Structures are given as C-alpha cells and as structure tokens.
Amino acid sequence: MTLYRRFDAFDRGLHVALMVSFLGLAVSGLPLLFSESVWASRAAHALGGFQAAGMIHRISAVILIGVFLAHLGRVGKRLVIDRDFGVLWGPASMTPQPRDLRDLFNHMSWFLGLGPRPRFDRYTYWEKFDYMAVFWGMGIIGGSGLMLWFPTLFARVVPGWVFNVATLIHGEEALLAVGFIFTVHFFNTHMRPGKFPMDAVIFTGRLTEDELREERADEYDRLRAEGRLEQLAVGPAPAWVLPLARIVAVVVLTVGFAVVALIVLTLLNAPS
Amino acid sequence: MWTRFGLFCAAACLVSTAAAAGQSAVKPPANDDCLACHSDPAATRANRTTIVVDPKAFEASKHAAMACVDCHQDLVALEDFPHPDKLAKVNCAACHDSAQEKFTQGVHGQARRNGGTLAATCVDCHGMHDIKATADPTSRTNHQNLPGTCATCHGNQDIIDRGHIQIGNVAAKYHDSIHGRAIEKSGLAVAPSCVDCHGSHDIKRKTDATSQVFRANIPATCGKCHTGIEQRYDAGVHAAAMKKGDSRAPVCADCHSAHAIQRVDTDVWRLSVTRECGTCHVESMRTFHDTFHGQVTALGFVRVAACADCHGAHDIFPQSDARSTVSPARLVQTCGRCHDGASASFVQYDPHADRHDKARNWSLYFAAQFMNWLLLGVFAFFGLHTVLWLQRAIRAQREVPR
Numbered sequence: 001m002t003l004y005r006r007f008d009a010f011d012r013g014l015h016v017a018l019m020v021s022f023l024g025l026a027v028s029g030l031p032l033l034f035s036e037s038v039w040a041s042r043a044a045h046a047l048g049g050f051q052a053a054g055m056i057h058r059i060s061a062v063i064l065i066g067v068f069l070a071h072l073g074r075v076g077k078r079l080v081i082d083r084d085f086g087v088l089w090g091p092a093s094m095t096p097q098p099r100d101l102r103d104l105f106n107h108m109s110w111f112l113g114l115g116p117r118p119r120f121d122r123y124t125y126w127e128k129f130d131y132m133a134v135f136w137g138m139g140i141i142g143g144s145g146l147m148l149w150f151p152t153l154f155a156r157v158v159p160g161w162v163f164n165v166a167t168l169i170h171g172e173e174a175l176l177a178v179g180f181i182f183t184v185h186f187f188n189t190h191m192r193p194g195k196f197p198m199d200a201v202i203f204t205g206r207l208t209e210d211e212l213r214e215e216r217a218d219e220y221d222r223l224r225a226e227g228r229l230e231q232l233a234v235g236p237a238p239a240w241v242l243p244l245a246r247i248v249a250v251v252v253l254t255v256g257f258a259v260v261a262l263i264v265l266t267l268l269n270a271p272s
Numbered sequence: 273m274w275t276r277f278g279l280f281c282a283a284a285c286l287v288s289t290a291a292a293a294g295q296s297a298v299k300p301p302a303n304d305d306c307l308a309c310h311s312d313p314a315a316t317r318a319n320r321t322t323i324v325v326d327p328k329a330f331e332a333s334k335h336a337a338m339a340c341v342d343c344h345q346d347l348v349a350l351e352d353f354p355h356p357d358k359l360a361k362v363n364c365a366a367c368h369d370s371a372q373e374k375f376t377q378g379v380h381g382q383a384r385r386n387g388g389t390l391a392a393t394c395v396d397c398h399g400m401h402d403i404k405a406t407a408d409p410t411s412r413t414n415h416q417n418l419p420g421t422c423a424t425c426h427g428n429q430d431i432i433d434r435g436h437i438q439i440g441n442v443a444a445k446y447h448d449s450i451h452g453r454a455i456e457k458s459g460l461a462v463a464p465s466c467v468d469c470h471g472s473h474d475i476k477r478k479t480d481a482t483s484q485v486f487r488a489n490i491p492a493t494c495g496k497c498h499t500g501i502e503q504r505y506d507a508g509v510h511a512a513a514m515k516k517g518d519s520r521a522p523v524c525a526d527c528h529s530a531h532a533i534q535r536v537d538t539d540v541w542r543l544s545v546t547r548e549c550g551t552c553h554v555e556s557m558r559t560f561h562d563t564f565h566g567q568v569t570a571l572g573f574v575r576v577a578a579c580a581d582c583h584g585a586h587d588i589f590p591q592s593d594a595r596s597t598v599s600p601a602r603l604v605q606t607c608g609r610c611h612d613g614a615s616a617s618f619v620q621y622d623p624h625a626d627r628h629d630k631a632r633n634w635s636l637y638f639a640a641q642f643m644n645w646l647l648l649g650v651f652a653f654f655g656l657h658t659v660l661w662l663q664r665a666i667r668a669q670r671e672v673p674r
Contacts, residue, residue: 031571032564032567032568032571033567035561035566035567035568035569035570035571036561036570040571041570041571041572044571044572044573045571045572049573050568050571050573050575050576051573051575107661108657108660110664111657111660111661111663111664112660112664113664117668126657148564151611151618151621152611152612152613152614152615152618153613155614155615155617155618156615156617158617159617159620160617160618160619160620160621160622161620161621161622161625161633161635161636162635163621164563164621164622164625164633164635164636165635165636165639167562167563167564168562168627168636168639168640168643169639169643172640172643172644172646172647173643175647176643176646176647176650176651179647179651180650180651180654183654183658184654184655184657184658187658187661187662188658188661192661192662192665193662193665193666193668193669194665194669
C-alpha cells in the first residue's frame with residue numbers, strides 16, 4: 001500500500017519535544033494547583049521536592065519556548081524566504097477560515113444523523129483549534145509564567161497585583177490546557193473509534209493512501225488534480241519508529257488519564 | 273521462705289523480751305533495735321512483702337540523724353514486739369507543715385481528699401527511708417531526676433486510665449520535647465522540669481486562676497526563663513487581646529504546645545505552627561492557600577514564606593501599626609528578605625488576595641470570572657462535541673463492519 005508524507009522529520013521532532021515538555025510542565029506544576037490534596041504532596045515529594053519540581057518546570061518551559069520559537073522560525077522562513085503564502089490562507093494553512101465553520105456545522109449534523117459525513121482538507125477545524133490553542137496558551141501561560149519566574153524584574157514595569165492575576169490565570173489556563181489535551185485531543189486524535197488506540201501519523205509522518213482518501217478527501221483530490229500526490233509518496237518508516245511510538249503513546253496516555261482522573265476526583269471531593 | 277519467717281519471729285521475740293526485762297518505764301526502741309529485724313533482706317510481713325529498710329540507704333538519707341520512732345511515733349511507747357504489720361501513717365506534716373499545707377491545696381492533695389487512692393503523696397515523689405535533699409543529684413526530686421519521678425505516674429498508662437488523668441501521657445510528650453531532651457539527654461540545669469512550670473507541692477489545675485499554667489499566667493511562667501520573648505509577646509497584638517480577656521488570643525502553649533515543645537527550626541514544627549495560625553485566622557489561611565507561598569507550604573515545604581516569616585512570631589502587630597513587619601512602610605524590607613530587589617511596585621502584590629472579593633482585588637476577581645467562563649465554555653463545547661462524535665462513530669462502525 002502506498003504511503004504518503006504528512007509531517008516531515010522536523011515537525012515530528014517538534015511534536016515529541018512539545019509532548020515531553022508539556023508532560024514535564026503538567027506533572028511538575030499540577031501539584032501546586034492541588035496542593036491541599038494528599039496525592040499532590042506525594043507527587044511533589046516524589047519529584048524531589050518543590051525546588052526540584054520547579055527546576056523540572058523551568059527546564060520544560062524553556063524546551064517548550066524553544067519548540068514554539070522553532071516553529072515560528074519555520075513559518076517565518078516559509079513566508080520570507082520561500083515566499084509560500086499558502087501558510088497564511090488556503091487549504092494548507094492553519095488559519096481558521098469560513099470553511100472551518102461550515103465543516104463544524106456539517107460534522108455536528110453528521111453526529112446527529114442529519115447529514116453525510118463532511119469531507120475534510122489537510123487540516124480539520126479541531127486540529128486547527130488544537131494548534132491555535134497552543135498560541136493562546138503560549139501567550140497566556142508562557143507570559144504569566146515568565147512573570148512569576150522573574151517577579152522583581154517584571155515589577156519594574158508592572159505593579160505587583162499583576163502577579164496575583166498571573167498566578168491565577170497561569171493555573172487556570174494550565175488546568176484548561178491539561179484537561180483539554182488529556183481528554184479532547186486524546187479522543188479526537190487517538191482514542192476515537194477508527195483510530196483507537198492511537199494515530200501514529202505524528203510519529204511516523206506517514207499516511208496510507210486509504211487514510212488520506214477517506215479522512216482528507218479534499219486534500220487527496222486536490223493533490224491528485226495538481227499532480228503532486230506522487231511527489232509525497234514515501235517508503236515505510238524505519239522499523240523502530242512504530243513500536244517506540246506505541247510505547248510512548250501508552251505511557252503518555254496513561255499519565256494523561258491518571259492526571260485527569262486525579263483532577264476530577266479532587267474537584268468532585270472539594271468542599272464547594 | 274518459712275525458715276526465714278521463723279528467723280524473723282525469733283529475732284523479734286528476742287528484742288521484745290529484752291525490752292520487757294530491761295525497764296519499767298518504757299524506753300523507745302533505738303534505730304539499731306529496729307534494724308535488728310528490718311535489715312534482714314529476707315524478712316517479710318505475714319503477706320510476704322518485705323519489711324527491709326536498707327541501713328545504708330537510710331544512713332545516706334536526709335533523715336539519717338533521726339530516730340525511726342521520730343516518724344513512726346506509734347512505736348514510741350510500744351512494748352510488745354514484733355509490732356503489728358500495720359502501723360499508723362507517718363505524718364510528715366509534723367515537721368514539714370508548710371509543704372503539707374501546700375500539698376492539701378494542690379491537685380494531688382485534693383484528689384486524695386476526694387477519696388482518690390492513686391494521687392501522689394509525699395513518699396511517691398520523695399521516697400521513704402532514702403529521702404534525699406532535692407539538691408542531691410541522686411534525689412528523686414533533683415532537677416535531673418524529676419521528670420522520671422513524675423513519669424512513674426504520668427507516664428504510666430494504667431495509672432493514667434485508672435486515675436482519669438485527662439491530659440494523658442504527658443511524660444512521653446515531655447520526654448521528646450526540647451525541654452525534656454535538654455534535661456534527659458544534655459543534662460542542662462537551665463531547662464525546666466515539671467516543677468518549674470507546675471510548682472511542686474501546690475500543683476494546681478490549669479483551670480485554676482492561681483495556677484502557674486492557667487491561661488493568663490502562662491506568658492509569665494514561660495517568661496521566667498524566656499524573658500526577652502515574654503517582653504516581645506507582651507508588646508504584641510496577641511497579648512493585648514489576651515489582656516482584654518479574649519480567651520481565643522493565643523498564649524505560648526497554643527503555638528508551642530505545653531509538653532511537646534519542639535525546636536522551632538524543624539520543618540514539622542514550622543508546618544504545624546502555620547496550621548495553628550489558621551485555626552483562628554481562617555480567612556487569611558484560605559487566601560494564603562491560593563498563593564504560591566501557600567501552595568508550597570501546603571505541599572509540606574517550608575522554604576517559602578508562611579505566616580511568621582512575614583508577620584513575625586511573638587511581636588506581631590496590626591498592619592496599621594508602624595512597628596508591624598507588614599506595615600506599608602516596612603513591606604519592601606520584609607518582602608526583600610527573600611525577594612532580592614523587591615520594590616514599591618513589587619510589594620503591591622497581595623499575599624492574601626481573594627478572587628471572590630471584588631472590592632479588594634477587582635483585577636483578580638474579573639480574571640477569575642473570565643477564566644471560569646473560558647474553561648466552562650471550552651469543556652462544555654468540546655465535551656458535547658466528543659460525546660456526540662463518540663456515539664456517532666460507534667454507530668458508524670456497527671453499520672459498516674470491517
């Protein structure tokens with residue numbers, strides 16, 4: 001069966017770094033947010049104390065900022081050097097477009113049995129939401145996190161009460177990000193019927209022809225019409241990639257669901 | 273055993289015959305007469321309990337110069353030896369009348385008057401024939417030995433239960449406390465033993481206003497040694513409240529405990545005293561727990577600021593008081609102890625910010641409202657999206673079996 005390239009090695013590498021740093025941030029940061037729970041205290045001690053956890057948190061943050069900058073640099077290169085403005089608009093762009101609203105509406109109609117399953121192009125609306133959420137999150141969590149990392153420095157420009165707000169939104173936004181990634185993203189991308197237990201494309205970078213034709217019909221047709229499909233054909237991924245990806249996915253999914261379970265249990269048990 | 277009892281009887285007969293033969297006017301038995309029987313380690317009463325009085329111990333005692341009959345006065349005129357097993361109770365008050373008077377006012381004396389059979393009397397603390405002066409290092413009531421002496425009852429669970437001693441096993445607590453260790457491990461003369469806080473003969477209940485450990489008297493009691501701390505406490509807001517009669521105002525023992533006082537530089541103690549502040553300052557503790565300081569503290573680490581780090585310990589003042597470490601004029605200095613480079617702008621941070629309090633922290637209030645709606649919106653939308661997708665995908669899979 002023919003395989004087609006969807007993500008190149010650079011983007012796959014960025015996703016792995018993103019995943020590892022996100023997990024590092026979540027595991028080292030969440031104990032603070034749930035500091036009055038027994039599990040949080042145990043986790044903080046297991047990580048080597050709050051100072052070690054803080055170190056993990058900061059190292060992960062630096063990696064994530066690096067990932068973010070590397071991606072921005074790549075987008076910038078495609079705009080400035082390659083003059084590839086399809087990054088900004090069109091079927092190969094991550095920018096939300098009117099089509100995404102239509103796709104959302106049609107997809108929901110299909111959920112309710114009111115219409116056929118819509119055809120998608122290279123990036124679906126839920127993938128774009130995941131992607132844009134990282135930008136929003138980087139701004140909100142990254143910005144507030146840097147403030148809390150260097151408070152006396154930032155206090156030269158902002159009044160101290162900003163740190164109160166920064167503490168609050170850093171934690172709440174983190175809860176949003178962790179909750180979203182470990183439930184919605186996991187389901188949409190990996191766990192839903194047809195994909196379960198995982199979609200390996202982000203690790204192998206490769207789609208089968210069937211997958212491309214069924215799930216991204218518009219992209220498939222478009223590439224064929226433009227005669228570019230054959231350029232994207234690739235050989236199989238190295239034999240070690242898939243087993244490793246499966247192991248990583250199992251670990252990450254387990255940690256993710258454990259974290260979500262702890263959060264939900266804690267919130268349910270919390271006195272209102 | 274029966275042979276020994278026989279020996280004892282024979283000796284007793286000899287003594288009594290001699291006494292009867294030697295005199296018409298009764299002469300009280302000399303110590304040697306008594307010891308003729310009572311120095312035999314094998315001699316027993318009819319119920320086989322020993323009657324021995326160790327001559328050496330008596331010689332070494334404070335009462336060595338006294339005659340047996342000075343205390344056992346019912347034997348002065350007795351002619352018929354061996355005397356009966358049961359003698360009259362020795363009346364220490366015959367000499368020690370002031371100690372006796374204090375004892376009757378104290379908790380032990382009261383318990384005895386009320387029919388208690390377990391409460392300590394003179395001999396329980398001082399011993400009997402081997403009584404030593406308190407200054408003697410081998411005395412039961414010597415400073416170094418006193419905790420062990422009190423512990424014979426206050427560290428004995430059986431006596432604690434039967435005597436209904438509500439405070440429980442204080443000896444164990446004291447044993448592990450900074451004061452107990454100072455005496456028992458380090459042999460310090462300056463550390464307090466039981467009597468330094470409770471008194472000796474006239475120990476009073478803590479509910480008695482004349483007790484040294486009555487709530488309002490505790491600062492003065494601790495202040496006997498911790499003079500400088502008492503002065504600072506005395507100036508602070510807690511002492512002021514206490515003097516106004518506010519029974520909730522903390523005294524030394526509320527934060528430090530009474531018997532289990534710990535070093536104040538241990539993590540365990542610092543975490544526990546922070547919780548203690550929260551038992552009264554509920555709101556401040558709640559808002560503290562919403563901050564990084566409070567979160568790290570709640571996780572069980574002491575490296576970040578908790579109550580005393582900002583507010584002080586003994587000399588806490590209201591924020592409006594210029595002496596307060598959290599008064600506006602001193603905030604930069606106080607925060608700067610941890611935060612190098614703290615500025616007037618930096619200290620506008622509110623370490624007790626309340627996201628529910630619009631008047632106090634409007635920016636935080638609106639940020640919290642926004643974040644609440646954002647989280648609710650995102651999770652509600654995608655929750656619904658996911659559930660709908662799931663049911664549809666399952667149905668789709670059933671319709672087209674692969």
